[in-house]
Amino acid sequence: MAECPHCNEQISHAQMFLLNFKIKKKCSYCGCRLYETKKSRNRQFFMIYFPLSFFIGILTAFGIPFGFVMLSFVACLLLLLLILPKFQSYSTEEEPWF
Numbered sequence: 001m002a003e004c005p006h007c008n009e010q011i012s013h014a015q016m017f018l019l020n021f022k023i024k025k026k027c028s029y030c031g032c033r034l035y036e037t038k039k040s041r042n043r044q045f046f047m048i049y050f051p052l053s054f055f056i057g058i059l060t061a062f063g064i065p066f067g068f069v070m071l072s073f074v075a076c077l078l079l080l081l082l083i084l085p086k087f088q089s090y091s092t093e094e095e096p097w098f
């Protein structure tokens, strides 16, 4: 579970899940803007999005029907949204992407 870098309150798993759907993420306790850390973004990319796209690529390479591939992709995305908060952390300032 992550904590707000401004007020140090613990952000619950459910609150972090909902934050994923917002463009401007704000702490529900103090209302301050939250920025995802570079480490958090990198962790998500290499542990979730990169393996997922690799998995989708393998499925299509073996001639599995496109409809089934897309259906499993959507199912994986929904599952990933549930575990995503475990890999996220926030900072007070926006960090560069690279």
Ligand SMILES: [Zn+2]
Pocket (backbone or CB within 6 Å): 004, 005, 006, 007, 008, 009, 027, 028, 029, 030, 031, 032
């Ligand atoms: Zn806060």
